[in-house]
Structures are given as structure tokens and as C-alpha cells.
Amino acid sequence: MTLDDVQVVLSISRSQAYALVRRGDLRAIQIGGRRQWRVSVEALEEYIAAAYRATAEELGLQVED
Numbered sequence: 001m002t003l004d005d006v007q008v009v010l011s012i013s014r015s016q017a018y019a020l021v022r023r024g025d026l027r028a029i030q031i032g033g034r035r036q037w038r039v040s041v042e043a044l045e046e047y048i049a050a051a052y053r054a055t056a057e058e059l060g061l062q063v064e065d
Contacts, residue, residue, distance in 0.1 A: 001039045
């Protein structure tokens with residue numbers, strides 16, 4: 001997936017998607033001559049699951065796996 005795809009799925013801006021990758025919160029690779037970012041579907045699903053867990057913990061809710 002491109003960062004544009006990620007931004008659509010997460011309903012965030014492209015710069016926010018880029019920041020997630022640069023901080024290491026979202027695993028991605030750079031490919032091609034222009035070194036464009038790509039995110040696997042699995043990496044995005046892992047990020048979303050981790051975000052749900054973190055939110056539940058912050059709210060003191062039971063974390064489901």
C-alpha cells in the first residue's frame with residue numbers, strides 16, 4: 001500500500017501517515033528510484049490492533065487479543 005492508501009484507511013492526512021512511518025510506529029519500506037514508501041496490509045493491521053490495545057489500556061479497559 002502507498003502512504004496515500006494508508007491515509008485513506010486511517011482517515012488521516014498524508015503528512016500524518018508519513019510521520020507514523022518516520023517515527024517507526026508503522027512499519028514500511030522504501031522502494032524504487034524515487035524511494036517511495038510502501039506499507040504491507042499486515043503491517044497496517046498490526047498498527048491498528050496496537051492502537052486499539054493502547055487506547056483500551058489508557059481507558060483502563062480490558063484488553064482483548
